[in-house]
Amino acid sequence: MEKIILDSVYFNKLKGLNNVNIKFSDTLTAIMGVNGSGKTTVIHALACLYQPDGNGENHKFPEFFVPNTDALWKGSNLNVVNKKAREKADRDPEVMASKCYCKKEDRWSPRYDTRPKRNVYYIGIDTCLPEIEKRNTNSRIMYKSSDLDDNLSRKIIETSAYILNKDYDKLVDNSYNKTHLTGVKLKTGLKYSSLSMGSGEQRVIKIIDVILRAEAYSLILIDEIDLLLHVSALNKLIERIYDIAKNKHIQVVFTTHSIEMLKLTKYVFIQYITNFNNNDNTLVYEKITPDLIYNMTGERSKTLTIYVEDELAKQIVKQIIKKNEMISTTDVITYGSIENAFTLAASFVISNDQELSNKLIVLDGDRYQDNKEKERQINKKLSGSEPSADDKRQKALGLITEFKLPEECAPEKFIHDLILTNLYDKSECKEIYNAANEIKSVLDSHEWINEICNRLDTSVSDIINSIFRYLYDDEKCKKYIKPIEDWVLNHKS
Incomplete structure (x- = not known):
């Protein structure tokens, strides 16, 4: 094989x-x-x-x-x-x-x-159709039952019992008119076949049976x-x-x-x-978020939308729109994997979205910093050669910006460093500073902030909300958020 x-x-x-x-x-x-x-x-x-x-x-x-x-x-x-x-x-x-x-x-x-x-x-x-509905008969169905006690049958019934929270004891074979109906025997002694099973119960046993065999x-x-x-x-x-x-x-x-x-x-x-009607393109997203799904399948009432990679970026952007009094008009949505940023930009262009100027897609700033790199990613999503293809690619690129990070610095490490350099004398943030100061090394860059949250039993939202009243006017922080703040200010009526 x-x-x-x-x-x-x-x-x-x-x-x-x-x-x-x-x-x-x-x-x-x-x-x-x-x-x-x-x-x-x-x-x-x-x-x-x-x-x-x-x-x-x-x-x-x-x-x-x-x-x-x-x-x-x-x-x-x-x-x-x-x-x-x-x-x-x-x-x-x-x-x-x-x-x-x-x-x-x-x-x-x-x-x-x-x-x-x-x-x-x-x-x-x-396989969701109840077995009884497949039988075109009103007559009594009499079958012969035999318990299945081989290793595989025991594994099937044990696994199904765990999934469905049932007290199954045995898998049962019910022979009827040259066909076989799956059945179960409970530890109480009660027995029933798939003719009497609920549809979900029947299907789970079927799936587990197939995959184990x-x-x-x-x-x-x-x-x-x-x-x-x-x-x-x-x-x-x-x-x-x-x-x-x-x-x-x-x-x-x-x-x-x-x-x-x-x-x-x-x-x-x-x-x-995501499939677009009357269009020759289908797009696929990886590691999507509930926010993104809702945005693609529901409706939003706010006029501006900023798309970001993760919760940290979302909370920072919320501080920007709060500072500039744009909360009532601006939505912030997480899209997950960075590759989704380019898929998202392509989808807006392909669908001929009439509100492109009111959408911004933000990268964390630690990958695809060079415009050539961004172009290569967009070209993968918009690979057509029709006369309008180049215009579509430029429109998609125009939707994307990024936080301005120092070279080879993860966003979480950048915020962690800002805490240590700016909050050491701020009594309101003493616990946050102390927690950050205790973190000397991490295996994953996300842990620079997540570990602070864990130590203080709080959320990223609470941490960012507490520290940004002091960080917002810091020179390094202003440079970091400038592309996003400039876009927000340009859309402020």
């Missing part, structure tokens, strides 16, 4: 996905986005990339992309990059040559028997993993899937609408798809 790992897929054109590269974790990847953005299209395509290597399913493009009056799928095209695990665990996987899948005329290419061998298992939303290096695809699950069960499901996937070298890709994923990034790699 080939030890294949999916690295990325570039969708040139497939259904509503256009010119977008989607990356995948070696373990869990969540495909997020609003309805109609292309989430399910992604996993339908992934199901067709491989031929089974043993017990896997053999899905083909016409199964999910059925030719019809409105869509023959001619012109569909995607490029797939796989990696091959090496024999020695300490060596990075070998990146394989890109493989193109397309439909030029009547047939998809390449031939299905030339696809890489890998076992794929697809769990669609039909799957061979190493399989690909598991799950549409709408959060359907019918309460938050606690979803969190436990993700946690257990991650552990199983990591131990068995299995990749799991699922779609979801659940904002809960933003709390589970230690387990899940997020790809958030």
Whole structure:
């Protein structure tokens, strides 16, 4: 069996996905986005990339992309990059040559028997349908039951019990009319089959059954993993899937609408798809925040919006708009990963946003300081060659600025140093100064501020609010915030 790992897929054109590269974790990847953005299209395509290597399913493009009056799928095209695990665990996987899948005329290419061998298992939303609703009968259903007591069955029922907080004792096989219905036996002795299960309960057992039975290096695809699950069960499901996937070298890709994923990034790699109607571009965000999702899917009443990387930057920008009496008109939104800044800028230009002049995207200032570096990042998002392409790229670049940091200095270290040099004699900030003075070394630059918060059991917001009344007029601080303050002042009516 080939030890294949999916690295990325570039969708040139497939259904509503256009010119977008989607990356995948070696373990869990969540495909997020609003309805109609292309989430399910992604996993339908992934199901067709491989031929089974043993017990896997053999899905083909016409199964999910059925030719019809409105869509023959001619012109569909995607490029797939796989990696091959090496024999020695300490060596990075070998990146394989890109493989193109397309439909030029009547047939998809390449031939299905030339696809890489890998076992794929697809769990669609039909698994949410209660088993009783699948049975077209009003007659009594009589089945024969037998407890399953092998190691794998015990693992399935133990894992499902943990996720659903149920007192399961045994997994049960119910044989009926040449079919098999999953059942459970509780420690109280009560037994019931999937005919009597709740939909969420039925689906969790199905998912755990599939992933535990799957061979190493399989690909598991799950549409709408959060359907019918309460938050606690979803969190436990993700946690257990991650552990199983990591131990068995299995990749799991699922779609979801659940904002809960933003709390589970230690387990899940997020790809958030934004699709623009009547446009040839789709964009994808990584490590997004609730603020950004709300901004993309809801409405804001404030006229100005400043986008920042993280909570520290957000609180500093809030001090700027507070100082300049712009709180009522300016919103501050975190966008997460710095790469999202360029995706965000591109999305505003692509969508022909009429309020570009009222938007500012702020980088922390410790990366992409050179304009050439920014241009390279924008070119990755706006790679077109149409006559208006250069104008679009310049508009996107014009939305981006950064805090002005000293060279090779993290923003958290910069603020930490300002505390030590400016607050040593300020009685109101004595506790903050003392906590900062005790921190001599950190493993992660964020800890220069986070550790102060931990020591004082307070928030970044409280720290910044306390210290900026003294730091605001400091010469170094004024230089640091100048690009943002200049923009705010230019928009002050």
